[in-house]
Amino acid sequence: MQFLYQLGIHLYGILIRIVAPFVPKAKEWVVGRKQWRNQVSLAAASQAPVVWMHCSSVGEFEDSRVVWQALQEHYTGAQFVLTFFSSSGYNHLKDRGVADTVLYLPLDTKKNAHAFLDRLQPKLVFFSRSDLWANMLAEVKGRQIPLYLLGLRLERDSKFLNRWTRGFFKACFQSFTHIYAQHEITREILSMHFGVSEVSVVGNARVDRIAQASEAAPRYPRVAEFVGDHFCVILGSGLPTEEKMFLSLAEDPALAKVRWLLVPHEIEQEYLDARAQDEQKTETLFTLKTPLLPTQRVMWVDTIGHLKHLYQYAHLAVVGGGFDTIGIHSILEPAVYGLPIWFGPNHRNYPEALDLMSLNGARVFENQDQLREAILYQLKNGMPAGLSERISSYVTENTGASKRTLAELMARHPKL
Incomplete structure (x- = not known):
């Protein structure tokens, strides 16, 4: 060897x-x-x-x-x-x-x-x-x-x-x-x-860093304006399979009032620039300085290093990687903000995933329809009482x- x-x-x-x-x-x-x-x-x-x-x-x-x-x-x-x-x-x-x-x-x-x-x-x-x-x-x-x-x-x-x-x-x-x-x-x-x-x-020392970072998370005025008082779903470290689902759901009339934050695993700037220039004006970029439009329901995050802070603006998190061999990205980053977390089937039995699943704080979706139903359910019913606190407490208890x-x-x- x-x-x-x-x-x-x-x-x-x-x-x-x-x-x-x-x-x-x-x-x-x-x-x-x-x-x-x-x-x-x-x-x-x-x-x-x-x-x-x-x-x-x-x-x-x-x-x-x-x-x-x-x-x-x-x-x-x-x-x-x-x-x-x-x-x-x-x-x-x-x-x-x-x-x-x-x-x-x-x-x-x-x-x-x-x-x-x-x-x-x-x-x-x-x-x-x-x-x-x-x-x-x-x-x-x-x-x-x-x-x-x-x-x-x-x-x-x-x-x-x-x-x-x-x-x-x-x-x-x-x-x-x-x-x-x-x-x-x-x-x-x-x-x-x-x-x-x-x-x-x-x-896991990453838990300490995530807890530390959440206490001093910067604010992003452009993202806050984009989300406003809408229900926001974030895709963290998304791969093409999840991105395709998100873009399809963003066109669903039943989800017209939802705002979508897409944070790709790999940033392809030319592709993202092209998407932000579509004639329908439904997508924008995190780094643009141009005024936001009411028609823009999707924001692509075209720079790295901000994902762990952007979860603060969301109501539901989808963690990428679960439909790929690499497995899911960090689920602790959204958990520290008490978000309900969804991911694809390849969670590789990560202890954090299993622990949060046992708390009903994380769940697996197999396809786009299941993710759609999850979003619609939370839009209609909100989060169960105490769930957000149980999710965020899981992080602080493991520092x-x-x-x-x-x-x-x-x-x-x-x-x-």
């Missing part, structure tokens, strides 16, 4: 450069990494001790954000470096003050891993969730740098348990000094299948993972 991994990494690097002139995202990936050696050297130029965290994208960073912020407050003299694999994560956070330096992680070859660590010389290293890069992890472990995995969650059908790749991932998991897991099943899997015993079950993680980390590393 090691041979195939090394070969695959090199082939990936070659192929992405070949397609870069024709694929904007590939071009962005290549261009963003062109000067990575100089950028890493500059990040470590102050000679201050470096704390480095790697995340795949925005979601993984949000999972560990509360821990990251607390580390910054504690290690006041350190340089904090944040790396991303995806362009979306890098572009969204590079200028937001979340670290002293935000970089792309270079392609995970042995040579790149060696050069990256030679330049950065970190004192502490964190990876968020399960974005595991074998050569980098092995290099960090070989240098005996404390290495921690935050927010890991493994299920019994995890891809890591495939018999052909299990040995490969065993080496990855065994590279970590300690792993902070979301639930007991993760600890059992790590022990039974990967021989890892350095594990603490702390809960604390960040504090538990930090308490253990501070015991291990009171100073750098």
Whole structure:
């Protein structure tokens, strides 16, 4: 498996450069990494001790954000470096003050891993969730740098348990000094299948971030004006199947007074611009400055990073991903606002989904007709008494993972 991994990494690097002139995202990936050696050297130029965290994208960073912020407050003299694999994560956070330096992680070859660590010389290293890069992890472990995995969650059908790749991932998991897991099943899997015993079950730190963010949620005057006193349904991180349903329901005469907020999983700006220019004037964009029209019943959110706050304007939430293999997006983000939540059948038995379903706060819909009936029912009858409070209380009662993680980390590393 090691041979195939090394070969695959090199082939990936070659192929992405070949397609870069024709694929904007590939071009962005290549261009963003062109000067990575100089950028890493500059990040470590102050000679201050470096704390480095790697995340795949925005979601993984949000999972560990509360821990990251607390580390910054504690290690006041350190340089904090944040790396991303995806362009979306890098572009969204590079200028937001979340670290002293935000970089792309270079392609995970042995040579790149060696050069990256030679330049950065970190004192502490964190990876968020399960974005595991074998050569980098092995290099960090070989240098005996404390290495921690935050927010890991493994299920019994995890891809890591495939018999052909299990040995490969065993080496990855065994590279970590300690792993902070979301639930007991993760600890059992790590022990039974990967021989890892350095594990603490702390809960889901994303809950802490969601609760924290809701307390300081910004206001969006354009969205507030768009919704007005209408019933509002929001689609969070929608994929094409859910988007098609929403657009069809928006044309339903029985739902003419509903306002629809659509937040796509992937933003295709040209497509959204075209939709906002339709002759019927029924759709608009979040970022437009033009006056809203009474005919506009659909608002597309054409920028990232706002979804978790936009739920405050809705009365019912549809979480995307349930009709796709990726599974549903975060249901905790709408739950903190006490919204009833609906999603497609592929919820992958996420504990949060099952818990909220047991409270009648979340439900599955199989098709557009079922979603239509759910909306019409709530329009006519409102929410059952106390349901909103039960949903939001579920979030607040499950906070604390960040504090538990930090308490253990501070015991291990009171100073750098």
